Amino acid sequence: MTTIDSLILDVPDAAAAEAFYTAAFTQSGLNGRLRVRQAAPGDGAASTATSGFRGYTLSITVFQPATVHAFIDAAVAAGATVLKPVSKSLWGVGGSIQAPDGAIWKVATTAKKNTDPGDRRIDKIVLLIGADDVAASKAFYGQQGLPVGKSFGKYVEFAMPESPVKLGLYSRKALAKDAGVAPEGSGSHRLAIMGDAGAFTDPDGFAWEASVTASA
Known part of the structure; x- marks a missing residue:
């Protein structure tokens, strides 16, 4: 079954990005599932033009509201911009920020209540792709060996029980609204998906690369 081993963010300053993510989410919390890389000027996605919404969000699911606040507060202190302040809703508690490198994160x-004052664990990391055509992207990923776990309206969640990073699809406009940004944007996603499905590019331009484990 297809899995995502890790995600790579192409950034203009790898050292600064490493420092931010260590301060915001801690390396132990992300368990090595996020990496950053820097390309030489004029070479690679890190220096390719990008503007506006990059068409994806990274979501972190945690145990309790106090953990949401702790991670959002740490990210802001490290230089992130608040897109949606932490708030309560019918489904729980959450907020979103934009990292200095431009990636959008939702925690x-x-x-609804806190039960462990010392809890800082990350339960799940999810990559949500804002698809221009959810049905077409859903069919494409089905051909790559990703069975659908949940599907309703313009949202799809793939069944990846063994995958360290989960994958879902949402309409681009709806995902941007959920993140708190305008849906317009163009250029490089500045994101690479490392998995065992081989190297390919999906209908929305997201590039998969063979993970070290898969190619070993």
């Missing part, structure tokens, strides 16, 4: 929990 959320379905819990």
Whole structure:
């Protein structure tokens, strides 16, 4: 079954990005599932033009509201911009920020109350792709060996029980609204998906690369 081993963010300053993510989410919390890389000027996605919404968000699911606040507060202190302040909703508690490198992160929990004052664990990391045509992207990923777990309206969640990073699809406009940004944007996604499905590019321009484990 297809899995995502890790995600790579192409950034203009790898050292600064490493420092930010260590301060915001801690390396132990992300368990090595996020990496950053820097290309030489004029070479690669890190220096390719990009503007506006990059067409994806990274979501972190945590145990309780206090953890949401802790991670969002740490990210802001490290230089992130708040897109949606932490707030309560029918489904739980969450907020979203934009990292200095431009990546958008959402931190959320379905819990309404705190039960462990010392909890800082990350339960799940999810890559949500803002698809221009959800049905077409859903069919494409089905051909790559990703069975659908949940599907309703313009949202698809793939069944990847063994995958360290989960994958979902949402309409681009709806995903941008959920993140708190305008849907317009163009250029490089500045994101590479490392998995065992081989190297390919999906209908929305997201590039998959063979993970070290898969190619070993």
